[in-house]
Amino acid sequence: MSAGPPTVESVLALRDRAVRDATGRFFVEGVRFVITADREGHAIDALVVAPDLLHSAVAEQLVARRRRTGTPVLDVDDAQFRALSILGEPQGIGAVVRQRWVPPSALRDPHHNALWIAAGAVRSPGNLGTLLRTADAVGADGLLCLSPVVDPHDPRVVRATMGALFAQHVCRVSPAQLREANRYGALFVVGATPDADLDYRALSYRRPIVLMIGSERDGLRADERALCDAVVRIPMRPHCDSLNLAVAASLVLYEAYGQRHPARRRR
Amino acid sequence: MSAGPPTVESVLALRDRAVRDATGRFFVEGVRFVITADREGHAIDALVVAPDLLHSAVAEQLVARRRRTGTPVLDVDDAQFRALSILGEPQGIGAVVRQRWVPPSALRDPHHNALWIAAGAVRSPGNLGTLLRTADAVGADGLLCLSPVVDPHDPRVVRATMGALFAQHVCRVSPAQLREANRYGALFVVGATPDADLDYRALSYRRPIVLMIGSERDGLRADERALCDAVVRIPMRPHCDSLNLAVAASLVLYEAYGQRHPARRRR
Numbered sequence: 001m002s003a004g005p006p007t008v009e010s011v012l013a014l015r016d017r018a019v020r021d022a023t024g025r026f027f028v029e030g031v032r033f034v035i036t037a038d039r040e041g042h043a044i045d046a047l048v049v050a051p052d053l054l055h056s057a058v059a060e061q062l063v064a065r066r067r068r069t070g071t072p073v074l075d076v077d078d079a080q081f082r083a084l085s086i087l088g089e090p091q092g093i094g095a096v097v098r099q100r101w102v103p104p105s106a107l108r109d110p111h112h113n114a115l116w117i118a119a120g121a122v123r124s125p126g127n128l129g130t131l132l133r134t135a136d137a138v139g140a141d142g143l144l145c146l147s148p149v150v151d152p153h154d155p156r157v158v159r160a161t162m163g164a165l166f167a168q169h170v171c172r173v174s175p176a177q178l179r180e181a182n183r184y185g186a187l188f189v190v191g192a193t194p195d196a197d198l199d200y201r202a203l204s205y206r207r208p209i210v211l212m213i214g215s216e217r218d219g220l221r222a223d224e225r226a227l228c229d230a231v232v233r234i235p236m237r238p239h240c241d242s243l244n245l246a247v248a249a250s251l252v253l254y255e256a257y258g259q260r261h262p263a264r265r266r267r
Numbered sequence: 268m269s270a271g272p273p274t275v276e277s278v279l280a281l282r283d284r285a286v287r288d289a290t291g292r293f294f295v296e297g298v299r300f301v302i303t304a305d306r307e308g309h310a311i312d313a314l315v316v317a318p319d320l321l322h323s324a325v326a327e328q329l330v331a332r333r334r335r336t337g338t339p340v341l342d343v344d345d346a347q348f349r350a351l352s353i354l355g356e357p358q359g360i361g362a363v364v365r366q367r368w369v370p371p372s373a374l375r376d377p378h379h380n381a382l383w384i385a386a387g388a389v390r391s392p393g394n395l396g397t398l399l400r401t402a403d404a405v406g407a408d409g410l411l412c413l414s415p416v417v418d419p420h421d422p423r424v425v426r427a428t429m430g431a432l433f434a435q436h437v438c439r440v441s442p443a444q445l446r447e448a449n450r451y452g453a454l455f456v457v458g459a460t461p462d463a464d465l466d467y468r469a470l471s472y473r474r475p476i477v478l479m480i481g482s483e484r485d486g487l488r489a490d491e492r493a494l495c496d497a498v499v500r501i502p503m504r505p506h507c508d509s510l511n512l513a514v515a516a517s518l519v520l521y522e523a524y525g526q527r528h529p530a531r532r533r534r
Binding site: 126130133134136137138139160162164167199201202234235236237240242243244246247250251254257258261263 | 393397400401403404405406427429431434466468469501502503504507509510511513514517518521524525528530
């Protein structure tokens with residue numbers, strides 16, 4: 001994109017995965033989201049502002065500061081902003097943000113409490129976003145996108161993260177690249193699958209962990225499962241067969257968090 | 268409804284909350300869902316079948332058995348079924364099912380492992396359905412709808428439960444009725460709210476429990492919170508402020524499940 005403000009059309013085009021991939025940009029809307037992107041140091045190419053829809057002093061200050069420091073601002077009217085928005089009640093502020101990917105080498109030499117989520121072909125943007133929101137809550141490092149179908153910059157994913165995307169690393173890595181990055185076994189790879197024998201609470205997470213999640217429908221693929229050092233299941237009552245994917249992943253993430261940060265005694 | 272098969276229009280009308288409330292019926296579609304409704308003994312007023320879309324021997328057997336035993340069957344073509352469906356790939360089978368509510372008196376004399384979820388004004392059908400799915404996985408008793416906005420028979424809610432709705436009780440109960448039903452304190456009411464002091468893992472759930480959940484945006488209302496014997500929070504890393512509602516509730520439900528069904532030793 002050029003140094004001037006973008007056009008409404010070019011922002012709208014970012015709804016398209018192919019355009020996001022080609023430009024390396026994505027559009028994020030909402031006060032909370034733009035403030036978080038700014039605070040977490042993401043590169044904001046441009047802001048999009050509909051003054052009549054924007055009722056947030058903090059966001060208005062951000063816009064004024066960004067105008068002063070040279071960030072291009074596309075001023076639009078209500079109808080134009082609504083056309084860009086996926087929300088019923090748009091908040092009148094959005095940003096074109098540069099995607100920030102880390103390379104697979106970021107997985108090398110993990111710290112003691114490293115915690116990555118590796119996602120196979122997760123189909124639901126809501127599930128992926130919710131998963132990232134929990135990942136951020138437990139202080140995870142980020143998301144490894146094992147499958148090309150996973151796009152953390154999809155506007156519906158970003159929405160479901162509630163801004164957590166901006167505090168998480170994202171890394172596109174094939175199963176083969178993950179195997180290579182982890183060739184010395186510094187990361188312990190845990191797969192979650194209903195057909196595992198091991199109760200997820202019976203594993204120690206007090207080591208660098210990659211939690212691997214398959215697709216909603218098919219679970220872990222063979223090449224994903226082959227990377228796992230252990231596979232765990234979430235126990236449930238008899239004859240019950242499944243949990244929502246983001247819930248299942250969140251339970252494992254919180255088990256890891258709980259083992260690393262034990263609660264005080266019960267009362 | 269009459270004893271004959273319903274019309275397409277009357278089934279379509281069940282998308283409307285007011286029609287569901289007035290008729291006490293709801294429409295559920297999909298092989299897994301209809302089979303579960305049948306297996307769990309729900310009253311099926313009528314089946315809706317599009318033979319060209321239905322590719323499940325088990326579902327076809329169910330239809331044949333139901334035809335023999337007098338359940339009205341509305342035979343429709345693909346286009347008619349697609350008009351009734353909320354899915355991209357409809358499976359050609361649906362059922363008009365009677366809503367099955369239990370009265371607030373069902374809360375009296377709870378068993379030792381009683382576990383109910385009480386929902387305030389939860390807005391997202393996906394959240395409510397996901398919550399019910401986890402409730403079923405941990406063997407909970409059911410859902411208390413504290414707020415009139417909560418409709419467990421909304422097709423989007425039913426969808427997100429993946430059929431778990433049919434194995435859970437549902438009860439419409441105001442906060443005042445809940446207080447009355449629990450006047451001897453047999454149920455321990457736990458509210459989940461980010462501003463609580465008590466870590467959710469530091470509470471004992473080895474007693475009859477009601478887990479109370481507020482709305483996504485506003486959390487617990489004052490009259491809901493006033494019913495709580497304890498309020499708990501989910502710990503998270505500093506500066507992180509929230510989890511998805513269904514994830515937060517699922518974590519508490521699994522903490523209860525875990526205390527009631529401890530895992531074997533870690534390895």
